[in-house]
Structure formats: C-alpha cells, structure tokens
Amino acid sequence: MHQIATSYDAMAAVYAERFGDVELQHPLDRAIFSGFAGLLERDGATAKAIAVADLGCGPGHWSAELASYGFDVVGIDGSAGLLAIARSRHPEVTFEQGDLGALALDDRSLDGAVAWFSLIHTEPAALDRLLRELARVLRPGGLLLTGFQVGDGTEPEAFDHRVVRAWRWPVDTLSRRLAAAGLTEVARGVREPEEGERLPGGHLVARRTGG
Structure with missing residues (x-):
C-alpha cells in the first residue's frame, strides 16, 4: 500500500487535473453513480442518514457527488497528496487517510461503499482479504460499487498503469471473488474504450449478504 500511496503522491496534481472533476467523467460513469445513489436512497429510505x-x-470528486445526495460521506485514500487536493476542493466532505485493507471503520457501519478503480492495484493474491474487509464494514444488505479495467479470459492480467502496476479483471472472475467475500452481484456493465482509453471499463454492484 505504501508504494501505491507514494506513487499517487508524485502524480497527485497531474491526476487531479486530468480526472478530478465529475464533469470530466464519461456520461455512462456518471449515470452509474446516479443509479447507485438511487439504490442507496431506496434501501435507506427510513434512515436518518x-x-x-x-x-x-x-x-x-466522486465523494462530493455522493454527498450532494445528502449522504453522510467519508472519503478514504492512502495518498496524502490527493487528500490535500480533495480537502481543498471539497471542504464540505470528510476525508481521512487510511489503508483499504485495514479500515478504521466499525463493523456493519456503512450502508454503501464505492471502490471506483481503487482495487485495481491490489495483487490478485491479496484481493480476497481486502474484499472481506470491505464486506466487514457494510451492514447486511449494504451495497458496494466497484469499477475496474476489464480483462479477457478467466484470470486477472497485469497491465502497465500510468501511475503504478495494476490488474484488469474478467467480470465473471471478479464477481466470483466478491461472492466468496459475502458480496453478491446485483448489477454489472462493461463500456468499450473510447479515444484516449486503452482498456474496457467495467463495474459491479454487489450486496452484502449474511447476518
């Protein structure tokens, strides 16, 4: 995790300039977040927050987008450089530095979680433990949205990410890994790459099962 954080620290300003605004995102990605917010609102209709x-x-930018729906949002990242930009741009949102594999969050404390292209740097052998950690902090019935680069075949494939090494995942394979962690798929999608993109983008929505 330290290497990932320091790599993003070195690229923080460039990364934020290129990707750090919802208006810069693909319209289908914005629609995915809108749909995810709608699911959270439906499931949490009787909740105060x-x-x-x-x-x-x-x-x-996505933290602020989620907060615009009235959700109680915390943004967590390992990169101090990116967090400094996030706090400057979105002072209305709480941001904390942390490790996705060891979250400082209580069991079953979340109605929803987003891991939007943030699991791609986790080595495949370590992913199951990380997914169990994400499942731990979701309440039963809580929802996870994850985005990732889509791979061919049945096994994850390493690729040369602009910031630090990453893996792309076949959708069915990642769905099975989620299920093994107690997160059952409820929706999926794949978007073909457009100009300037190298790989297809995918997303999965999964619900926390169990008591």
Whole structure:
C-alpha cells in the first residue's frame, strides 16, 4: 500500500487535473453513480442518514457527488497528496487517510461503499482479504460499487498503469471473488474504450449478504 500511496503522491496534481472533476467523467460513469445513489436512497429510505465511504477517493470528486445526495460521506485514500487536493476542493466532505485493507471503520457501519478503480492495484493474491474487509464494514444488505479495467479470459492480467502496476479483471472472475467475500452481484456493465482509453471499463454492484 505504501508504494501505491507514494506513487499517487508524485502524480497527485497531474491526476487531479486530468480526472478530478465529475464533469470530466464519461456520461455512462456518471449515470452509474446516479443509479447507485438511487439504490442507496431506496434501501435507506427510513434512515436518518445514509452512511457511505468512497474508498480510494483520490481528489474527492466522486465523494462530493455522493454527498450532494445528502449522504453522510467519508472519503478514504492512502495518498496524502490527493487528500490535500480533495480537502481543498471539497471542504464540505470528510476525508481521512487510511489503508483499504485495514479500515478504521466499525463493523456493519456503512450502508454503501464505492471502490471506483481503487482495487485495481491490489495483487490478485491479496484481493480476497481486502474484499472481506470491505464486506466487514457494510451492514447486511449494504451495497458496494466497484469499477475496474476489464480483462479477457478467466484470470486477472497485469497491465502497465500510468501511475503504478495494476490488474484488469474478467467480470465473471471478479464477481466470483466478491461472492466468496459475502458480496453478491446485483448489477454489472462493461463500456468499450473510447479515444484516449486503452482498456474496457467495467463495474459491479454487489450486496452484502449474511447476518
């Protein structure tokens, strides 16, 4: 995790300039977040506050988008450089430095969590433990949204990410890994790459099962 954080620290300003605004995101990605927010609102209709964590929040643009729905949002990232940008741009949102594999959050404390292209740097052998940690902090019935680069075949494949080494995942394979951690798929999608993109983008929505 330290290498990931320091790599993003070195690229924080460039990364934020290129990606750190919801308006810069693909319209389909914005629609995915809108749909995810709608699911959270439906499931948490009787709750006073819907608690959501943006895990690997980067410069905080998606955290702010989630907060605009009235959710109680915390953005968590390992990169101090990205968090400084997030706090400057979105002072209305709480941001904390942390490790996605050891979250400083209580068991079953979240209604929703987002890991939007933030699991891709986790080595495949370590992913199951990380997913169990994400499941731990979700209440039963809570929802996880994850985004990732889509791979071919059945096994994850390493690729040369602009910041630090990453893996792309076949959708079915990642769905099975989620299920093994107690997170059952409820929705998925794949978007083909457009100009300037190298790989297809995918997303999965999964619900925390069990008591």
